[in-house]
Amino acid sequence: MARCATLPRVRRKIACGLDRLLEPVARGGAREALHFGARAISYGELRDAAAGVATQLGGASRVALWATPEPETCVGLVGALLAGATVVPLNPQSGERELAHVLRDSAPSLLLAPAGAPGPRAAIPRLDVALGAAAAAGAEIPSEPAAGAPALIVYTSGTTGPPKGAVLSRGALAANLDALADAWAWTQADVLVHALPLFHVHGLVLGVLGPLRRGTALWHLGRFSAEGVRDALEAGATMLFGVPTMYHRLAQALPGDARLASALARARVLVSGSAPLAQADANAIERASGRRVLQRYGLTETLILTAERADAAAGPAAGGTVGPPLAGVELRLADDDGRDLARGDRETIGEVLARGPGLFDGYLNRPDATAAAFRDGWLATGDLATWAHGGALRIVGRRATDLIKSGGFKLGAGEIEAALAEHPAVAECAVTGAPDPDLGERVVAWVVPADPAAPPAAQELIDHVAAVLAPHKRPREVHLLEALPRNALGKVLKRELAAP
Secondary structure, three states, X not given: OOXXXXXXXXXXXXXXXXXXXXXXXXXXXXXXXXXXXXXXXXXXXHHHHHHHHHHHOOOOOEEEEEOOOOHHHHHHHHHHHHOOOEEEEEOOOOOHHHHXXXXXXXXXXXXXXXXXOOOOOOOOOEEEEOOOOOOOOOOOOOOOOOOOOEEEEEEOOOOOOOOOEEEEEHHHHHHHHHHHHHHHOOOOOOEEEEOOOOOOHHHHHHHHHHHHHHOOEEEEOOOXXXXXXXXXXXXXXXXXXXXXXXXXHHHHHHHHOHHHHHHHHHOOEEEEOOOOOOHHHHHHHXXXXXXXXXXEEEEOOOEEEEEOOHHHOOOOOOOOOOOOEOOOOEEEEEOOOOOEOOOOOOOOOEEEEEEOOOOOOOEOOOHHHHHHHXXXXXXXXXXXXXXXXXXXXXXXXXXXXXXXXEOOEEEEHHHHHHHHHOOOOEEEEEEEEEEXXXXXXXXXXXXXXXXXXXXXXXXHHHHHHHHHOOHHHOOOEEEEOOOOOEOOOOOEOHXXXXXX
């Protein structure tokens, strides 16, 4: 895909002295690269297996990847990138209609899938990836494509229509991963553990390409469990990536597992992303282990924009912020008239506008949607935030679902959710807006009780928010649920919350 002319921005070259996107893989060696369950392969074995895949692609310029949590998925990804192909990750849990749309829209010429994996029903030539079956020991690695060449086409969740494919270049991936390495002091000495799905930016880019760019070992748990995290950290893992649901389960497991707190204390960096982390869970983990869970913020289209730094892990809590912009990233907060909010303004909500080296090249086959996403060269994220101390951001929600205009006030759902979550009777919560003939919109709270047998009274929660924030921010309705609807990355699906 040619670079879209509507995207004037700085594209930083591949940095940190690494000549390739995955230079440690090209070098090979005996260091452990991937560890999935009982199966582990070294960088040298990964290089040979990936080179074998690359030689079998037959010059394919775009391939789909059936992204199950297995080492074969990583080998297929690396092989395609070594060959200079563009990879379209497929979510194995997607329905047939969504898979058909992604394959039709992206038109890959080949499907890479772990041997034995079912794959989509659509008719497409397939290359099975089996460890060691097609290794090319000592094979020459192809020349690195230009930094502007597309590396991934990652499809968005499609909340406002069919999913759109965000085209991410090799240079965007490299620049973003290098900026994260700087923020988290990420080196070859680290060992990353996670149990994230491998079809999206969090698990695939940060969780697979991140360690392979640094020369770090990746330990993937396959399926998340508090015991698995504990055992990995006790065995020497130094970094943990997770979504808030995972950290919530860790917080719940702490009282019954004396070893878990000690294991978390051993971690050099704990990172949460993809959705807001409940402050109660963050506090519980910090009290038990002495380690802060660092938060970061980004989109598929931007990769990671902000991150709390590793040197903040031992400092005082930052109050729910997602950190300052990464190196090379420029951010603005703009009001409804497009005017910038002053960095010293801690109260006014504005939309996050971004530009920098990690931005995507546009939506595949959608120049209209690409053009609509930008304002004078800045990507309009649709996310709402306020400035916090030190130039950090505090995300308060999405414009489409989390900006509630009630009684002449603009309210951020995230702020009200954080206040509700402080109540001891609340395990989880979400806040939405509903049409109201008097207020325009009224605040509606959806609450999962901490004790379903003794749920809190609605008025008790309403009064709590009014006392913690302000009376005009209080919920006007409270609905009790057994669980909040979430996607695979732990994000609450607010479109599925509808008042009766």
